[in-house]
Amino acid sequence: MSKVVEVESDQGVAIVTLSRPDKLNALNMETFEALIDAGQALSADQSVRAVVLCGAGEHFCAGIDTSVFMAGMANEAGGSRMMPMDDSPANFFQRAAVIWRELPVPVIAALQGVVYGGGLQLAMGADFRIAAPSTRCSVMEIRWGIIPDMGISTTTRATVRLDHLRELVYTGRVVDADEALQIGLLSRLQDEPLQAAKELAATIARNSPDAVRAGKYLLNHVFDEAPERALRREALVQTKLVGQANQLEAVRSNMEKREPAFGPAVKIEVNID
Template identity: 50%
Template sequence: MTEQRVTIAFEDHVANVRLARPDKLNALDPAMFTALIGAIAQLGAMPGLRAVVLSGVGRGFCAGLDMASMASGGSGIDLAARTHGLANDFQQVAWGWRTLKVPVIAAVHGVTFGGGLQIASGADVRIAAPDTRLSAMEMKWGIVPDMAGFALWRGNVRDDVLRELVYTAREFDAEEAQALGFVTRIAADPHAQAIALAKAIAGRNPDAVRAAKRLANQESDSAGILIAESVEQAALLRSPNQIEAVMANMQKRAPAFTD
């Protein structure tokens, strides 16, 4: 990883991913963008991966863009280029978590502003510390959220509420974030809770979990979702891991799944 902006520890099928620029509240400079894109690619190719925990080192999750480094023309990112499927490089650091095959749990604390909020929003589940401060802060700098925020917030946050928060760049706390749909739940130690959740997910049939994420990511109409559901289920029924799930339950033992 570039200058160790992001670290990855892998144990028991769970990747513990941490933004590691604590002296700058994990603000996003060009090196951080490169490191996050590289981390997502590494995770996508990691054998045996079943869940990811995403968090930040230090006093906050991510303060958003490092305006000094970006204002100096350091990004070098072509906004029009679709470099990662649907996304450009800016969007990939948030959208990429959604497109990973396995569930991602974000543990946030302290400042979670702008791009940091969008990165956390790419996770399947977000657990926040009580002291978390959040904001869709881009309007403060005269710009719009452009790291996949609108695509990721759709369905979680009511439209009029989202418009108010984007138009004003107003800061809000963890309790309000949970009520509005930005945060799944609040915990005194969000990282510990995220690790526990990731381990619980890793203990389930990995084929079924990946299938469930594909279904959750479906953006087609009801007819398309119903067909996709049937296709996924047909592939799972009587597969080795599905049989193992049934046998482990019947025999009251821990399952032994294969990836």
């Protein structure tokens, strides 16, 4: 794996670390590519049950590296990279953030220090954001004369009220952790966010991998669907789970009061059309 993004796994939990601490983990082109590569590899790994996304050093991510802006001004980073990728409606830059929402397992972002611009949009791709009380967040793009365009229009829909998001996008204002929690940018505050994220990931990993993946699949779809479609999807997903080996093992282990021994996850998708 790339040196700018490190990936390690233990007992079904993958730790993905932005590793440019001397640059406050700012996102350069290599980091964008490495994030996409890591997400694709983890998505294909049936042994992964949860992911923790974090930054090395004192900060999660200061946003996009100035080298990316310079390349864009020289037309080196534009063109095809702004077009949808072959396997996704997202473009290259968006993909680095939304791939974590698309990942079939839960993703927990452990945040500290600055979480600015592209770094905040990357974090919003996670299912949960656990942050240190000293964390500072900002939608910083307005200061560069651009809009936030790494999937924020999709990843904030169910978490941040629109008027709060409008203010952040229009002003670039830095908000502290307490305010970020209040307006929905953060899930909770912890003095040791990485440890808390690992503990949550371990708790998730102890459950049936089929049920966890099915739960994420369901929740990724139903909030944008009409009620009748959402209810239909919910029912069909349940029928895919009931009777599967891991579902039966969940029942048996509960009845026998022992730790479950789950097998590999199965792919859960349904067609409601």
